[in-house]
Amino acid sequence: MTAGIQRACLWSGPLFVAVFFGGILAAGWLPPPAADMSADEIAQMYRSHVDGIRTGALLIAMAGFFQGVWAALMSRQLKRIEGDRPLFTYMQLGAGCVGILVVVFPSFAFAAAAYDPGRDPEITAALHQFGFLCLVGMGFPAILQCVAVGMAVLSDPRENKVFPRWTGYANLWVAFAFGPGPFILYFHTGAVAWNGFATFWIPANVFGAWFGLWFYMLRRAIESEAAEDAMAELSDVELQVRRG
Protein backbone atom coordinates (compact mmCIF):
# COMPACT_ATOMS: atom_id res chain seq x y z
CA MET A 1 0.00 0.00 0.00
CA THR A 2 2.79 2.41 0.89
CA ALA A 3 5.12 1.25 -1.88
CA GLY A 4 4.28 4.35 -3.96
CA ILE A 5 5.10 6.72 -1.12
CA GLN A 6 8.30 4.83 -0.42
CA ARG A 7 9.28 5.01 -4.08
CA ALA A 8 8.80 8.78 -3.91
CA CYS A 9 10.83 9.01 -0.67
CA LEU A 10 13.62 7.08 -2.37
CA TRP A 11 14.42 10.16 -4.45
CA SER A 12 15.30 12.11 -1.31
CA GLY A 13 18.76 10.50 -1.57
CA PRO A 14 19.71 11.84 -5.01
CA LEU A 15 17.97 15.13 -4.12
CA PHE A 16 20.11 15.44 -1.01
CA VAL A 17 23.28 14.96 -3.05
CA ALA A 18 22.08 17.44 -5.70
CA VAL A 19 21.03 20.15 -3.23
CA PHE A 20 24.04 19.67 -0.94
CA PHE A 21 26.64 19.75 -3.70
CA GLY A 22 24.63 22.49 -5.40
CA GLY A 23 25.18 24.53 -2.23
CA ILE A 24 28.90 23.76 -2.22
CA LEU A 25 29.13 24.79 -5.89
CA ALA A 26 27.09 27.96 -5.30
CA ALA A 27 29.54 28.97 -2.59
CA GLY A 28 32.39 28.27 -5.02
CA TRP A 29 33.89 25.64 -2.73
CA LEU A 30 34.61 22.78 -5.11
CA PRO A 31 37.54 22.19 -4.82
CA PRO A 32 37.33 23.40 -1.21
CA PRO A 33 39.22 26.55 -0.18
CA ALA A 34 42.70 25.92 1.24
CA ALA A 35 42.80 25.14 4.94
CA ASP A 36 45.78 27.47 5.54
CA MET A 37 44.16 30.70 4.26
CA SER A 38 44.84 33.73 6.45
CA ALA A 39 42.00 35.60 8.15
CA ASP A 40 42.33 38.46 5.67
CA GLU A 41 42.13 36.07 2.70
CA ILE A 42 39.05 34.39 4.18
CA ALA A 43 37.37 37.74 4.84
CA GLN A 44 38.20 38.81 1.28
CA MET A 45 36.65 35.60 -0.07
CA TYR A 46 33.44 36.29 1.88
CA ARG A 47 33.32 39.92 0.73
CA SER A 48 33.72 39.05 -2.95
CA HIS A 49 31.39 36.01 -2.97
CA VAL A 50 28.80 37.09 -0.43
CA ASP A 51 25.71 36.18 -2.46
CA GLY A 52 27.08 32.83 -3.61
CA ILE A 53 28.06 31.84 -0.06
CA ARG A 54 24.68 32.94 1.35
CA THR A 55 22.89 30.87 -1.30
CA GLY A 56 25.27 28.00 -0.61
CA ALA A 57 24.54 28.12 3.12
CA LEU A 58 20.81 28.12 2.38
CA LEU A 59 21.06 25.09 0.07
CA ILE A 60 23.32 23.15 2.46
CA ALA A 61 20.81 23.73 5.27
CA MET A 62 17.96 22.69 2.99
CA ALA A 63 19.75 19.43 2.18
CA GLY A 64 19.16 18.39 5.81
CA PHE A 65 15.46 18.13 4.98
CA PHE A 66 16.13 15.28 2.55
CA GLN A 67 18.44 13.53 5.01
CA GLY A 68 15.48 13.18 7.38
CA VAL A 69 13.36 11.49 4.72
CA TRP A 70 16.25 9.26 3.69
CA ALA A 71 17.00 8.09 7.26
CA ALA A 72 13.31 7.40 7.88
CA LEU A 73 13.06 5.27 4.73
CA MET A 74 16.13 3.25 5.72
CA SER A 75 14.66 2.78 9.22
CA ARG A 76 11.41 1.54 7.71
CA GLN A 77 13.23 -1.12 5.67
CA LEU A 78 15.58 -2.11 8.51
CA LYS A 79 12.54 -2.66 10.71
CA ARG A 80 11.43 -5.38 8.30
CA ILE A 81 14.58 -7.25 9.35
CA GLU A 82 14.27 -6.60 13.07
CA GLY A 83 10.49 -6.75 13.50
CA ASP A 84 9.01 -5.37 16.71
CA ARG A 85 12.26 -5.54 18.69
CA PRO A 86 14.50 -3.18 16.74
CA LEU A 87 17.95 -2.10 17.90
CA PHE A 88 20.03 -1.33 14.80
CA THR A 89 16.97 0.39 13.31
CA TYR A 90 16.93 2.86 16.21
CA MET A 91 20.72 3.18 16.09
CA GLN A 92 20.58 4.12 12.41
CA LEU A 93 17.70 6.54 12.98
CA GLY A 94 19.43 8.25 15.89
CA ALA A 95 22.69 8.55 13.98
CA GLY A 96 20.81 9.82 10.91
CA CYS A 97 19.16 12.57 12.99
CA VAL A 98 22.50 13.68 14.42
CA GLY A 99 23.90 13.51 10.89
CA ILE A 100 21.50 16.32 9.95
CA LEU A 101 23.26 18.51 12.52
CA VAL A 102 26.62 17.86 10.84
CA VAL A 103 25.17 19.48 7.72
CA VAL A 104 23.04 22.17 9.40
CA PHE A 105 25.68 23.47 11.87
CA PRO A 106 28.18 24.37 9.13
CA SER A 107 25.48 26.09 7.11
CA PHE A 108 24.64 28.27 10.15
CA ALA A 109 28.34 29.11 10.50
CA PHE A 110 28.70 30.02 6.81
CA ALA A 111 25.49 32.03 6.95
CA ALA A 112 26.67 33.97 10.01
CA ALA A 113 30.09 34.57 8.44
CA ALA A 114 28.48 35.84 5.23
CA TYR A 115 25.83 37.90 7.03
CA ASP A 116 28.22 40.75 7.83
CA PRO A 117 31.38 40.23 5.74
CA GLY A 118 32.68 43.73 6.55
CA ARG A 119 33.39 42.91 10.20
CA ASP A 120 36.74 42.03 11.80
CA PRO A 121 38.35 39.34 9.55
CA GLU A 122 39.32 37.22 12.58
CA ILE A 123 35.64 36.64 13.43
CA THR A 124 34.72 35.73 9.85
CA ALA A 125 37.71 33.36 9.71
CA ALA A 126 36.73 31.62 12.95
CA LEU A 127 33.16 31.05 11.73
CA HIS A 128 34.43 29.81 8.37
CA GLN A 129 36.83 27.36 10.02
CA PHE A 130 34.12 26.18 12.43
CA GLY A 131 31.95 25.41 9.41
CA PHE A 132 34.56 23.51 7.43
CA LEU A 133 35.93 21.52 10.37
CA CYS A 134 32.40 20.38 11.19
CA LEU A 135 31.37 19.68 7.59
CA VAL A 136 34.44 17.68 6.54
CA GLY A 137 35.74 16.35 9.83
CA MET A 138 32.92 15.27 12.06
CA GLY A 139 31.77 12.18 10.18
CA PHE A 140 31.01 10.12 13.28
CA PRO A 141 27.20 10.07 12.85
CA ALA A 142 27.65 8.81 9.27
CA ILE A 143 30.09 6.17 10.55
CA LEU A 144 27.56 4.98 13.13
CA GLN A 145 24.80 4.97 10.51
CA CYS A 146 26.87 2.69 8.25
CA VAL A 147 27.82 0.38 11.12
CA ALA A 148 24.17 0.09 12.22
CA VAL A 149 22.97 -0.68 8.70
CA GLY A 150 25.84 -3.13 8.13
CA MET A 151 25.14 -5.01 11.35
CA ALA A 152 21.39 -5.12 10.68
CA VAL A 153 21.91 -6.49 7.16
CA LEU A 154 24.31 -9.18 8.40
CA SER A 155 21.94 -10.17 11.23
CA ASP A 156 18.99 -10.75 8.87
CA PRO A 157 17.61 -14.22 9.77
CA ARG A 158 14.99 -14.30 6.98
CA GLU A 159 15.16 -16.75 4.09
CA ASN A 160 14.60 -13.96 1.55
CA LYS A 161 16.99 -11.29 2.81
CA VAL A 162 15.70 -7.71 2.83
CA PHE A 163 19.17 -6.60 1.65
CA PRO A 164 21.86 -8.75 -0.03
CA ARG A 165 24.58 -9.68 2.45
CA TRP A 166 27.38 -8.02 0.50
CA THR A 167 25.69 -4.66 1.05
CA GLY A 168 26.15 -5.23 4.79
CA TYR A 169 29.89 -5.61 4.30
CA ALA A 170 29.91 -2.64 1.92
CA ASN A 171 28.33 -0.46 4.64
CA LEU A 172 30.92 -1.58 7.18
CA TRP A 173 33.65 -0.62 4.73
CA VAL A 174 32.13 2.84 4.12
CA ALA A 175 32.38 3.36 7.89
CA PHE A 176 36.15 2.74 7.69
CA ALA A 177 36.54 4.93 4.61
CA PHE A 178 35.12 7.90 6.59
CA GLY A 179 37.78 7.22 9.24
CA PRO A 180 40.48 9.70 8.12
CA GLY A 181 38.02 12.67 8.26
CA PRO A 182 38.50 13.69 11.91
CA PHE A 183 42.28 13.98 11.41
CA ILE A 184 41.77 17.32 9.61
CA LEU A 185 41.90 18.90 13.07
CA TYR A 186 45.69 18.44 13.10
CA PHE A 187 46.54 19.62 9.57
CA HIS A 188 46.58 22.92 7.72
CA THR A 189 48.20 21.71 4.48
CA GLY A 190 48.78 18.49 2.58
CA ALA A 191 46.83 15.30 2.01
CA VAL A 192 45.05 15.32 5.38
CA ALA A 193 44.01 18.98 5.52
CA TRP A 194 40.28 19.60 4.97
CA ASN A 195 40.91 20.06 1.25
CA GLY A 196 43.29 17.08 1.13
CA PHE A 197 43.31 13.80 -0.74
CA ALA A 198 42.82 11.47 2.24
CA THR A 199 40.23 13.54 4.09
CA PHE A 200 38.29 15.34 1.38
CA TRP A 201 38.62 13.58 -1.96
CA ILE A 202 38.44 9.96 -0.72
CA PRO A 203 35.52 10.56 1.70
CA ALA A 204 33.71 12.81 -0.82
CA ASN A 205 33.80 10.06 -3.45
CA VAL A 206 32.91 7.36 -0.92
CA PHE A 207 30.07 9.64 0.21
CA GLY A 208 28.68 9.67 -3.32
CA ALA A 209 29.15 5.89 -3.67
CA TRP A 210 27.43 5.45 -0.28
CA PHE A 211 24.30 7.21 -1.56
CA GLY A 212 24.41 5.04 -4.68
CA LEU A 213 24.67 1.93 -2.50
CA TRP A 214 21.73 2.91 -0.29
CA PHE A 215 19.66 3.86 -3.34
CA TYR A 216 20.24 0.38 -4.79
CA MET A 217 19.53 -1.30 -1.43
CA LEU A 218 16.36 0.67 -0.75
CA ARG A 219 14.91 0.34 -4.24
CA ARG A 220 15.41 -3.42 -4.13
CA ALA A 221 13.90 -3.65 -0.62
CA ILE A 222 10.85 -1.52 -1.51
CA GLU A 223 10.11 -3.75 -4.51
CA SER A 224 10.59 -6.98 -2.51
CA GLU A 225 8.25 -5.63 0.17
CA ALA A 226 5.63 -4.78 -2.46
CA ALA A 227 5.98 -8.30 -3.91
CA GLU A 228 5.61 -9.87 -0.45
CA ASP A 229 2.49 -7.80 0.20
CA ALA A 230 1.02 -8.85 -3.14
CA MET A 231 1.71 -12.53 -2.35
CA ALA A 232 0.09 -12.18 1.08
CA GLU A 233 -2.98 -10.58 -0.48
CA LEU A 234 -3.15 -13.35 -3.07
CA SER A 235 -3.05 -16.12 -0.47
CA ASP A 236 -5.78 -14.30 1.48
CA VAL A 237 -7.98 -14.39 -1.62
CA GLU A 238 -7.18 -18.08 -2.16
CA LEU A 239 -8.17 -18.85 1.42
CA GLN A 240 -11.49 -17.07 0.99
CA VAL A 241 -12.16 -18.89 -2.29
CA ARG A 242 -11.52 -22.27 -0.66
CA ARG A 243 -13.85 -21.43 2.22
CA GLY A 244 -16.47 -20.62 -0.39
Next chain:
Amino acid sequence: MTLTQTPRDARSNRPAAFPGEPGLWFFLFADMTLFACLFGVVVYIRDDQPEVFAPSQAALSQTLGLVNTLLLLTGSLLVALGVNALRGGPGRVDRMFAGGIACGAAFLGVKVLEWGHAIADGHTASTNDFFSAYYMLTGIHLAHVTIGLGVLIAMYRNVRSPNVRRNLVEGGACYWHLVDLLWVVLFPLVYLMPAG
Protein backbone atom coordinates in the same frame (compact mmCIF):
# COMPACT_ATOMS: atom_id res chain seq x y z
CA MET B 1 32.72 -30.30 -16.40
CA THR B 2 29.52 -28.69 -17.59
CA LEU B 3 28.39 -25.23 -16.62
CA THR B 4 25.63 -26.60 -14.39
CA GLN B 5 28.11 -28.36 -12.10
CA THR B 6 29.42 -26.58 -9.04
CA PRO B 7 33.08 -25.75 -9.63
CA ARG B 8 35.45 -27.84 -7.52
CA ASP B 9 38.67 -26.97 -5.74
CA ALA B 10 41.56 -28.12 -7.97
CA ARG B 11 43.66 -29.48 -5.09
CA SER B 12 41.17 -31.02 -2.66
CA ASN B 13 38.41 -31.81 -5.19
CA ARG B 14 35.86 -30.50 -2.67
CA PRO B 15 33.16 -28.10 -3.89
CA ALA B 16 34.86 -24.72 -4.26
CA ALA B 17 33.76 -22.14 -1.70
CA PHE B 18 34.74 -18.66 -0.61
CA PRO B 19 36.40 -18.60 2.79
CA GLY B 20 33.71 -16.95 4.91
CA GLU B 21 31.27 -15.69 2.25
CA PRO B 22 31.55 -13.75 -1.03
CA GLY B 23 30.29 -10.43 0.39
CA LEU B 24 33.12 -10.37 2.91
CA TRP B 25 35.62 -10.29 0.07
CA PHE B 26 34.06 -7.08 -1.21
CA PHE B 27 34.91 -5.59 2.17
CA LEU B 28 38.44 -7.02 2.23
CA PHE B 29 39.39 -5.70 -1.20
CA ALA B 30 37.70 -2.33 -0.64
CA ASP B 31 39.61 -1.92 2.61
CA MET B 32 42.91 -2.79 0.95
CA THR B 33 42.16 -0.16 -1.72
CA LEU B 34 41.48 2.42 0.98
CA PHE B 35 44.75 1.65 2.73
CA ALA B 36 46.61 1.73 -0.59
CA CYS B 37 45.39 5.34 -0.98
CA LEU B 38 46.49 6.20 2.56
CA PHE B 39 49.88 4.57 1.95
CA GLY B 40 50.14 6.84 -1.07
CA VAL B 41 49.85 9.79 1.33
CA VAL B 42 52.95 8.58 3.22
CA VAL B 43 54.95 8.18 0.01
CA TYR B 44 53.82 11.67 -1.06
CA ILE B 45 55.01 13.21 2.21
CA ARG B 46 58.34 11.40 1.84
CA ASP B 47 58.92 12.77 -1.66
CA ASP B 48 57.50 16.20 -0.86
CA GLN B 49 59.35 16.83 2.42
CA PRO B 50 62.37 14.48 2.70
CA GLU B 51 63.96 16.84 5.25
CA VAL B 52 60.98 16.33 7.57
CA PHE B 53 60.50 12.64 6.81
CA ALA B 54 63.98 11.29 7.64
CA PRO B 55 64.47 12.71 11.18
CA SER B 56 60.83 12.05 12.10
CA GLN B 57 61.05 8.45 11.00
CA ALA B 58 64.30 8.02 12.92
CA ALA B 59 62.46 9.14 16.07
CA LEU B 60 60.07 6.17 15.85
CA SER B 61 60.89 2.98 17.71
CA GLN B 62 61.72 0.39 15.04
CA THR B 63 62.08 -2.22 17.80
CA LEU B 64 58.53 -1.79 19.07
CA GLY B 65 57.30 -1.79 15.47
CA LEU B 66 59.11 -5.06 14.85
CA VAL B 67 57.72 -6.58 18.08
CA ASN B 68 54.23 -5.66 16.89
CA THR B 69 54.91 -7.17 13.47
CA LEU B 70 55.95 -10.45 15.09
CA LEU B 71 52.90 -10.37 17.40
CA LEU B 72 50.52 -9.97 14.46
CA LEU B 73 52.24 -12.64 12.37
CA THR B 74 52.14 -15.07 15.30
CA GLY B 75 48.50 -14.23 15.93
CA SER B 76 47.66 -14.82 12.28
CA LEU B 77 49.45 -18.19 12.36
CA LEU B 78 47.55 -19.23 15.50
CA VAL B 79 44.21 -18.26 13.98
CA ALA B 80 45.04 -20.16 10.78
CA LEU B 81 46.07 -23.22 12.84
CA GLY B 82 42.80 -22.87 14.77
CA VAL B 83 40.72 -22.93 11.58
CA ASN B 84 42.77 -25.93 10.44
CA ALA B 85 42.12 -27.67 13.78
CA LEU B 86 38.41 -27.05 13.30
CA ARG B 87 38.63 -28.90 9.98
CA GLY B 88 40.23 -31.92 11.66
CA GLY B 89 43.84 -30.78 11.87
CA PRO B 90 45.99 -31.16 14.98
CA GLY B 91 45.59 -28.99 18.09
CA ARG B 92 42.64 -27.45 19.92
CA VAL B 93 40.83 -24.66 18.10
CA ASP B 94 39.80 -22.73 21.23
CA ARG B 95 43.40 -22.61 22.52
CA MET B 96 44.67 -21.41 19.16
CA PHE B 97 42.07 -18.62 19.09
CA ALA B 98 42.89 -17.71 22.70
CA GLY B 99 46.52 -17.36 21.61
CA GLY B 100 45.42 -15.12 18.74
CA ILE B 101 43.46 -12.94 21.20
CA ALA B 102 46.53 -12.70 23.45
CA CYS B 103 48.68 -11.56 20.49
CA GLY B 104 46.10 -8.94 19.50
CA ALA B 105 45.83 -7.64 23.06
CA ALA B 106 49.64 -7.49 23.33
CA PHE B 107 49.70 -5.49 20.07
CA LEU B 108 47.35 -2.92 21.66
CA GLY B 109 49.57 -2.74 24.74
CA VAL B 110 52.75 -2.23 22.71
CA LYS B 111 51.01 0.42 20.58
CA VAL B 112 49.96 2.37 23.69
CA LEU B 113 53.56 2.15 24.94
CA GLU B 114 54.87 3.33 21.56
CA TRP B 115 52.47 6.27 21.33
CA GLY B 116 53.21 7.13 24.95
CA HIS B 117 56.95 7.31 24.20
CA ALA B 118 56.38 9.38 21.06
CA ILE B 119 54.12 11.85 22.87
CA ALA B 120 56.55 12.05 25.83
CA ASP B 121 59.31 12.93 23.34
CA GLY B 122 57.12 15.77 22.09
CA HIS B 123 56.07 14.15 18.82
CA THR B 124 52.31 14.68 18.59
CA ALA B 125 49.91 14.62 15.64
CA SER B 126 50.41 18.40 15.28
CA THR B 127 54.24 18.20 15.12
CA ASN B 128 54.58 17.80 11.34
CA ASP B 129 53.04 16.04 8.34
CA PHE B 130 54.97 12.82 8.98
CA PHE B 131 53.67 12.43 12.51
CA SER B 132 50.14 13.40 11.50
CA ALA B 133 50.18 10.66 8.85
CA TYR B 134 51.81 8.27 11.36
CA TYR B 135 49.08 8.79 13.96
CA MET B 136 46.34 8.67 11.34
CA LEU B 137 47.54 5.42 9.74
CA THR B 138 48.43 3.63 12.97
CA GLY B 139 45.20 4.96 14.52
CA ILE B 140 42.97 3.63 11.75
CA HIS B 141 44.90 0.37 11.81
CA LEU B 142 44.48 0.22 15.58
CA ALA B 143 40.72 0.60 15.11
CA HIS B 144 40.93 -2.45 12.82
CA VAL B 145 42.87 -4.39 15.48
CA THR B 146 40.38 -3.45 18.22
CA ILE B 147 37.44 -4.56 16.09
CA GLY B 148 39.41 -7.70 15.16
CA LEU B 149 39.85 -8.50 18.86
CA GLY B 150 36.08 -8.32 19.30
CA VAL B 151 35.66 -10.64 16.30
CA LEU B 152 38.27 -13.08 17.68
CA ILE B 153 36.49 -13.15 21.05
CA ALA B 154 33.20 -13.88 19.25
CA MET B 155 34.97 -16.68 17.33
CA TYR B 156 36.44 -18.10 20.55
CA ARG B 157 33.02 -18.18 22.23
CA ASN B 158 31.46 -19.67 19.12
CA VAL B 159 33.87 -22.61 18.77
CA ARG B 160 33.29 -23.47 22.44
CA SER B 161 29.53 -23.56 21.88
CA PRO B 162 27.73 -26.59 20.40
CA ASN B 163 26.76 -24.95 17.07
CA VAL B 164 29.89 -23.73 15.32
CA ARG B 165 29.20 -21.17 12.58
CA ARG B 166 31.61 -21.75 9.72
CA ASN B 167 30.89 -18.33 8.19
CA LEU B 168 31.77 -16.50 11.40
CA VAL B 169 34.96 -18.46 12.06
CA GLU B 170 36.31 -18.39 8.50
CA GLY B 171 35.16 -14.82 7.82
CA GLY B 172 36.60 -13.60 11.14
CA ALA B 173 39.90 -15.35 10.39
CA CYS B 174 40.05 -13.66 6.96
CA TYR B 175 39.46 -10.29 8.60
CA TRP B 176 42.25 -10.96 11.11
CA HIS B 177 44.60 -11.84 8.25
CA LEU B 178 43.66 -8.53 6.59
CA VAL B 179 44.63 -6.66 9.78
CA ASP B 180 47.96 -8.49 9.65
CA LEU B 181 48.46 -7.88 5.93
CA LEU B 182 47.82 -4.13 6.25
CA TRP B 183 50.37 -3.90 9.08
CA VAL B 184 52.97 -5.87 7.11
CA VAL B 185 52.83 -3.11 4.46
CA LEU B 186 52.40 -0.25 6.93
CA PHE B 187 55.42 -1.20 9.06
CA PRO B 188 58.16 -1.05 6.35
CA LEU B 189 56.50 1.96 4.71
CA VAL B 190 56.28 4.15 7.80
CA TYR B 191 59.10 2.80 9.98
CA LEU B 192 61.76 1.60 7.53
CA MET B 193 61.41 3.15 4.05
CA PRO B 194 64.43 5.40 3.46
CA ALA B 195 63.64 9.03 2.66
CA GLY B 196 64.33 10.27 -0.84
